Amino acid sequence: MPTYDEARTRVIxxxxxxxxxxxxxxxxxxxxxxxxxxxxxFAITRSGADKARLRPEDVLLLDADMRVQGEGPYKPSAETxxxxxxxxxxxxxxxxxxxxxxxxxxxxLYADRGFVEIRGHELVKALGHWxxxxxxxxxxxxxxxxxxxxxxxxAEAAQADVPAxxxxxxxxYAWGDTPDDARRHLEAVEFxxxxxxxxxxxxxxxxxxx
Amino acid sequence: MPTYDEARTRVIxxxxxxxxxxxxxxxxxxxxxxxxxxxxxFAITRSGADKARLRPEDVLLLDADMRVQGEGPYKPSAETxxxxxxxxxxxxxxxxxxxxxxxxxxxxLYADRGFVEIRGHELVKALGHWxxxxxxxxxxxxxxxxxxxxxxxxAEAAQADVPAxxxxxxxxYAWGDTPDDARRHLEAVEFxxxxxxxxxxxxxxxxxxx
Amino acid sequence: MPTYDEARTRVIxxxxxxxxxxxxxxxxxxxxxxxxxxxxxFAITRSGADKARLRPEDVLLLDADMRVQGEGPYKPSAETxxxxxxxxxxxxxxxxxxxxxxxxxxxxLYADRGFVEIRGHELVKALGHWxxxxxxxxxxxxxxxxxxxxxxxxAEAAQADVPAxxxxxxxxYAWGDTPDDARRHLEAVEFxxxxxxxxxxxxxxxxxxx
Amino acid sequence: MPTYDEARTRVIxxxxxxxxxxxxxxxxxxxxxxxxxxxxxFAITRSGADKARLRPEDVLLLDADMRVQGEGPYKPSAETxxxxxxxxxxxxxxxxxxxxxxxxxxxxLYADRGFVEIRGHELVKALGHWxxxxxxxxxxxxxxxxxxxxxxxxAEAAQADVPAxxxxxxxxYAWGDTPDDARRHLEAVEFxxxxxxxxxxxxxxxxxxx
Numbered sequence: 001m002p003t004y005d006e007a008r009t010r011v012i013x014x015x016x017x018x019x020x021x022x023x024x025x026x027x028x029x030x031x032x033x034x035x036x037x038x039x040x041x042f043a044i045t046r047s048g049a050d051k052a053r054l055r056p057e058d059v060l061l062l063d064a065d066m067r068v069q070g071e072g073p074y075k076p077s078a079e080t081x082x083x084x085x086x087x088x089x090x091x092x093x094x095x096x097x098x099x100x101x102x103x104x105x106x107x108x109l110y111a112d113r114g115f116v117e118i119r120g121h122e123l124v125k126a127l128g129h130w131x132x133x134x135x136x137x138x139x140x141x142x143x144x145x146x147x148x149x150x151x152x153x154x155a156e157a158a159q160a161d162v163p164a165x166x167x168x169x170x171x172x173y174a175w176g177d178t179p180d181d182a183r184r185h186l187e188a189v190e191f192x193x194x195x196x197x198x199x200x201x202x203x204x205x206x207x208x209x210x
Numbered sequence: 211m212p213t214y215d216e217a218r219t220r221v222i223x224x225x226x227x228x229x230x231x232x233x234x235x236x237x238x239x240x241x242x243x244x245x246x247x248x249x250x251x252f253a254i255t256r257s258g259a260d261k262a263r264l265r266p267e268d269v270l271l272l273d274a275d276m277r278v279q280g281e282g283p284y285k286p287s288a289e290t291x292x293x294x295x296x297x298x299x300x301x302x303x304x305x306x307x308x309x310x311x312x313x314x315x316x317x318x319l320y321a322d323r324g325f326v327e328i329r330g331h332e333l334v335k336a337l338g339h340w341x342x343x344x345x346x347x348x349x350x351x352x353x354x355x356x357x358x359x360x361x362x363x364x365a366e367a368a369q370a371d372v373p374a375x376x377x378x379x380x381x382x383y384a385w386g387d388t389p390d391d392a393r394r395h396l397e398a399v400e401f402x403x404x405x406x407x408x409x410x411x412x413x414x415x416x417x418x419x420x
Numbered sequence: 421m422p423t424y425d426e427a428r429t430r431v432i433x434x435x436x437x438x439x440x441x442x443x444x445x446x447x448x449x450x451x452x453x454x455x456x457x458x459x460x461x462f463a464i465t466r467s468g469a470d471k472a473r474l475r476p477e478d479v480l481l482l483d484a485d486m487r488v489q490g491e492g493p494y495k496p497s498a499e500t501x502x503x504x505x506x507x508x509x510x511x512x513x514x515x516x517x518x519x520x521x522x523x524x525x526x527x528x529l530y531a532d533r534g535f536v537e538i539r540g541h542e543l544v545k546a547l548g549h550w551x552x553x554x555x556x557x558x559x560x561x562x563x564x565x566x567x568x569x570x571x572x573x574x575a576e577a578a579q580a581d582v583p584a585x586x587x588x589x590x591x592x593y594a595w596g597d598t599p600d601d602a603r604r605h606l607e608a609v610e611f612x613x614x615x616x617x618x619x620x621x622x623x624x625x626x627x628x629x630x
Numbered sequence: 631m632p633t634y635d636e637a638r639t640r641v642i643x644x645x646x647x648x649x650x651x652x653x654x655x656x657x658x659x660x661x662x663x664x665x666x667x668x669x670x671x672f673a674i675t676r677s678g679a680d681k682a683r684l685r686p687e688d689v690l691l692l693d694a695d696m697r698v699q700g701e702g703p704y705k706p707s708a709e710t711x712x713x714x715x716x717x718x719x720x721x722x723x724x725x726x727x728x729x730x731x732x733x734x735x736x737x738x739l740y741a742d743r744g745f746v747e748i749r750g751h752e753l754v755k756a757l758g759h760w761x762x763x764x765x766x767x768x769x770x771x772x773x774x775x776x777x778x779x780x781x782x783x784x785a786e787a788a789q790a791d792v793p794a795x796x797x798x799x800x801x802x803y804a805w806g807d808t809p810d811d812a813r814r815h816l817e818a819v820e821f822x823x824x825x826x827x828x829x830x831x832x833x834x835x836x837x838x839x840x
Contacts, residue, residue, distance in 0.1 A: 021652075022231075026336035028395040050390065099333060101405050109412055122773055122800035123729060126656035132775035143332055145342035170332035180680065187656040194731050201411055201831055202739055232441075236546035236607040260600065311545060311614050319622055353542055355552040380542035411621055442651075446756035446817040470810065477691055500754050519753060563752055565762040597808035621831055 001095075004069075007033040007043035007060040010179040012138035014096060015045060017183060019052035023098040023190070027051070029171065030077045033179055040064040040087055046074040065090065081151035082173060087130045089155045092163075092175040094182040098190075099171040107140050107166040109200060115139050116166065118192050126188035127163060136162055138189065143170040164189045211303075214279075217243040217253035218269040220389040224306060225255060227393060229262035233308035233400070237261070239381065240287045243304045243389055250274040250297055256284040274298065291361035292383055299365045302373075302385040304392040308400075309381040316403035317350050319378040319410060325349050326376065328402050336398035337373060346372055348399065353380040374399045421513075424489075427453040427463035428479040435465060437603060439472035443518035443610070447471070449591065450497045453514045453599055454574060460484040460507055466494040483615040484508065502593055503569035509575045512583075512595040514602040518610075519591040525614040527560050527586040529620060535559050536586065538612050546608035547583060556582055558609065563590040584609045631723075635674035637663040639811040640690040644726060647813060649682035653728035653820070657681070659801065660707045662663060663724045663809055670694040670717055683751060694718065696800045711781035719724040722793075722805040724812040728820075729801040736823040737770050737796040739830060745769050746796065748822050756818035757793060766792055768819065773800040794819045 002010060014031045018024050029051060032044035045051065049058040056169050061069040064087075066080050083095050110116050114138040118124055124136045139157035144150040154165045154173055162186040164174040174189055176182035212220060224241045228234050239261060242254035255261065259268040271279040275296075276290050292307050312388050320326050325347040328334055334346045349367035354360040364375045364383055373395040376385040384399055386392035422430060426491065434451045438444050449471060452464035461483050469478040481489040484593050485508075503515050530536050535557040538544055545555045559577035562568040574585045574593055583605040584594040594609055596602035632640060632762035644661045648654050659681060662674035671693050675681065679688040691699040694717075696710050713725050728802040740746050746753055754766045769787035774780040784795045784803055793815040794804040804819055 026333060026394045027400045028333065028336060050394075088300065099401070101401060101408060104331075104405055105408055108409060120773070120799055121734075122797075123656060123658065126658060143330070167332075169330055184656045184680075191655045191729070191731065195734055197408070197412065198731060198735055198827070199738060202735065203757065235611045236543060238543065238546060260604075270597045309611070312610065314541075314615055315618055315622065318619060338444060353540070377542075379540055381479065407618070444755060445821045446814045448753065448756060459748065472813075519821070521821065521828060524751075524825055525828055528829060563750070587752075589750055617828070617832065 001036060002033060002036050004041075004043060004061050006073040007061075008056055009036050010094070011043050011045060011059045012054050012056070012177055013133050014183060015051040015054045015092070016095065018098050020188070021190075023100050023163035024051040025099060028085070029096075029098045030079055031094075031096045032080075032083045034087055034092070035061065037091075040084070041069060042087060044076060044080055044081065044083060049074075078147050079150070081147045082120065082154050085151035086158060086175055089158060090160070090175065091177075092182070093177050094179040095173060095175040096186050097173045098186065099173055100190055100193070102194040102197055103166060103172045103190060104169055105197045107168045107170070107172075109197065111140055111152070111168050113140075116193065116196055118196070121192065123188050123191055126184055128161065138162055138164050138166055138192075140166040140168055143168050166193075211246060212243060214245050214251075214253060214271050217245045217271075218266055220304070221253050221255060221269045222264050222266070224304070224393060225261040225264045225390055226305065226309045228308050228396070231400075233310050233396075235309060239306075239308045240289055240293070241295045241304075241306045242290075244297055244302070245271065247301075250294070251279065252293065252297060254286060254290055254293060257287040259284075282342045288357050289360070291357045292364050293329040295361035295365035296368060296383065296385055300370070300385065301366060301387075302391040302392070303387050304387040305383060306392050306396050307381055309398065310403070312400060312402055312407055313376060313408045314379055314405040317378045317380070317382075317408065321350055321351075321378050326403065326406055328406070331402065331405070333398050333401055336394055338371065348372060348374050348376055348402075350378055353378050372404040376403075421456060421540055421621040422453060423608075424455050424461075424463060424481050427455050427481075428476055431463050431465060432474050432476070434603060435471040435474045438518050438606070442479065443520050443606075444589045445519060449516075450499055450503070450514045451514075452500075452503045454507055454512070455481065459573070460504070461489065462503065462507060464496060464500055464503060466600070467497040469494075476485070481606065498567050499570070500524075501567045502574050505571035506574035506578060506593065506595055507515055509578060511597075512602070513597050514533075514599040515593060516592055516596040516602050516606050517585045517593045518606065520610060520613070522617055523586060523592045524589055524611060525617045527588045527590070527592075529617065531588050533560075536613065536616055538616070541612065541615070543608050543611055546604055548581065551599040558582060558584050558586055560586045560588055563588050586613075631666060634665050634671075634673060634691050637665045637691075638686055640724070641675060641689045642684050642686070644724070644809055644813060645681040645684045648726065648728050648816070651820075653730050654681040655729060655730055659726075659728045660709055660713070661724075661726045661739075662710075662713045664717055664722070665691065667721075670714070671699065672713065672717060674706060674710055674713060677707040678819045679704075708777050709780070711777045712784050713781075715781035715785035716788060716803065716805055719788060720790070720805065721807075722812070723807050724809040725803060725805040726812050727801055727803045728816065730820060730823070732820060732824040732827055733796060733802045734799055735837050737798045737800070737802075739827065741770055741798050743770075746823065746826055748826070751822065752826070753818050753821055756814055758791060768792060768794050768796055770796040771798050773798050796823075807810060 030045045032042045069147045118136045124134045141153040141157045175185040175200045220243045240255045242252045245251045268313045316326050328346045351363040351367050384396040430453045450465045452462045455461045538556045544554045559579045561573040594606040640663045660675045662672045665671045736746050748766045754764045771783040771787050804816040
């Protein structure tokens with residue numbers, strides 16, 4: 001487990017990476033790194049900060065009830081509920097949530113089906129699937145306005161062997177044992193969502209990859 | 211209110227941000243920050259400058275009649291009329307105007323309807339709409355050659371609760387209380403225009419998002 | 421007129437700009453700045469150099485017969501014929517030639533018609549057309565394998581009031597009085613080619629912009 | 631032939647270039663530079679490293695049996711089999727393997743045909759084809775799960791006069807006499823795959839370029 005200071009540095013690094021890709025538009029998105037298990041505490045970006053210009057005080061230390069540990073003027077993002085729900089379900093060490101045009105498009109095109117299915121694509125290895133003919137289904141959940149409900153929905157849909165969940169017309173949550181793992185999973189999901197959309201265009205509506 | 215010097219620095223920062231995204235092609239676009247209310251004065255990029263390489267003298271201090279305050283060789287952009295009209299209608303502190311392929315495409319695809327409608331998308335929160343099932347309509351106005359008329363048209367179409375107006379086959383005006391607010395609104399509109407176009411392609415002509 | 425040293429610096433700056441956009445893939449493209457009128461001499465990138473990593477010795481001083489002025493191991497690009505033909509037809513000070521996916525697509529989609537027509541778009545102002553309802557036609561010429569013939573074809577197609585010519589499935593030549601003008605014209609043409617292609621996709625084959 | 635130290639530096643430079651384009655997502659891809667012919671040794675990126683943040687110890691010296699020369703904690707990428715097979719077939723000095731959305735799309739759209747055909751396009755010159763009316767076919771091989779088999783398949787499909795092979799829904803291998811040649815070939819193939827896909831969209835399924 002990292003210390004709070006280490007976790008804060010990791011959060012800022014994750015934010016700079018995701019911002020450099022344009023994945024945190026209009027101060028959206030949030031990123032976190034777990035600090036302790038029992039009780040749960042984690043470092044997470046505050047609400048409303050521009051992630052490309054994050055300062056140390058923009059990263060808060062929270063507990064499972066979303067109470068800020070320590071002093072400061074800032075409040076946590078309302079979507080912190082989803083991070084809590086995922087940290088409570090899985091033994092993961094880091095969670096990233098970003099908004100991109102392609103994950104939004106994939107979540108919308110395959111919303112009725114409830115998942116984006118990736119079949120026969122090399123990059124599922126980056127999501128932990130090395131078996132031949134692996135099929136990966138990334139779940140899509142509705143964009144519940146009630147953020148407690150959104151947290152439950154994401155955690156309920158989340159599968160142990162697929163480290164990401166799409167929220168329809170909103171964005172993606174991806175996670176991993178370490179910040180680097182979460183980042184690798186996110187990069188793979190973004191690649192696959194862009195690929196799924198562009199293959200869909202070329203095939204005039206074929207609903208699945210592969 | 212910022213001083214003129216502070217406003218000039220904010221204008222240059224906005225320009226560097228927008229230029230880094232490729233949103234100010236071919237010396238197009240203009241960006242401004244309000245300096246005073248009564249009388250109205252504001253700092254704005256001069257005509258013809260390459261916004262990626264802006265020098266302090268490329269930012270002019272103007273009044274409501276577009277007269278340059280102070281000395282210098284440069285004249286204001288002709289489109290300054292739109293900034294004046296918006297500053298006079300709203301109590302906003304900053305206005306950004308950029309040309310992008312996606313805001314141009316959205317303005318053209320939905321020109322007959324007169325607006326781009328965003329329904330059921332998370333990023334309308336970045337435009338200030340936090341209500342459930344929010345529907346946001348970004349107005350589209352014709353690209354009047356007479357720039358006084360363009361200023362009136364943009365200001366007339368502008369709604370208090372939707373901080374942006376598209377000009378057909380031209381670009382977007384977005385504004386906010388502060389330069390950061392204007393930038394956040396611009397980022398959200400650009401994301402939504404790209405999303406609207408790409409969803410339109412996938413759905414073979416479905417005219418609306420959501 | 422710049423000196424050779426100044427022209428060389430301008431060529432390197434143009435190359436760094438175009439390379440940063442990805443417009444000079446696989447060591448393609450060439451860029452030049454005029455040094456004298458009578459006789460014609462100009463500074464131009466050598467054949468085969470990676471334009472993102474240009475050194476001063478990669479920029480040659482040539483005359484109208486493509487003879488290298490001064491000593492050095494490098495030879496000029498074979499496409500220098502096109503620069504000579506354009507410098508001899510027009511009184512321009514700089515020429516840029518780049519390969520991009522979008523100018524290639526536009527040149528291919530509208531090859532039979534022989535031009536890309538831009539109608540009712542704001543960015544034709546960046547090409548020098550400020551009149552209301554301006555219509556700009558960017559000529560497309562075949563990609564002649566004989567580079568002397570290509571030079572003649574580009575110069576013959578080139579119009580005094582449209583500072584660019586597309587070569588089919590190859591790239592674009594754009595020019596201007598100064599390196600900044602050539603760059604502005606290039607940026608505008610690239611924007612318009614991308615816009616033309618993407619509008620074409622959305623309209624399922626409507627052949628013209630506007 | 632470069633020394634191991636020189637080859638390691640070249641590998642890191644290649645990785646930084648490809649990572650800066652986003653061509654090595656989610657720690658995917660691998661890049662190598664030959665150090666000796668008889669016996670074959672080469673420097674190659676290790677398995678799992680983030681190529682944008684490569685350290686010298688992330689580049690291994692291997693022989694034809696994929697044994698690591700020297701000490702260290704890291705193992706070679708399993709796909710090193712493909713590098714060995716190509717170095718044994720050709721006298722090339724460098725091999726690059728990347729995953730991109732466009733090379734994946736081209737490999738999928740033209741999988742049944744077994745190649746991407748480029749006809750009448752200027753950029754085939756960057757692949758070494760200067761003859762008029764050159765036609766270049768980039769082979770596509772299945773993405774064999776058995777990596778020895780994949781290596782044989784890539785080497786068997788590889789043609790002496792076309793320095794790249796696509797692996798379906800996986801990525802591309804490109805090579806050259808020097809690291810700069812391999813990079814130029816890769817840039818040309820990526821450009822052509824993006825162009826092939828986007829022209830395919832515009833032509834609603836026309837299977838070939840040109």
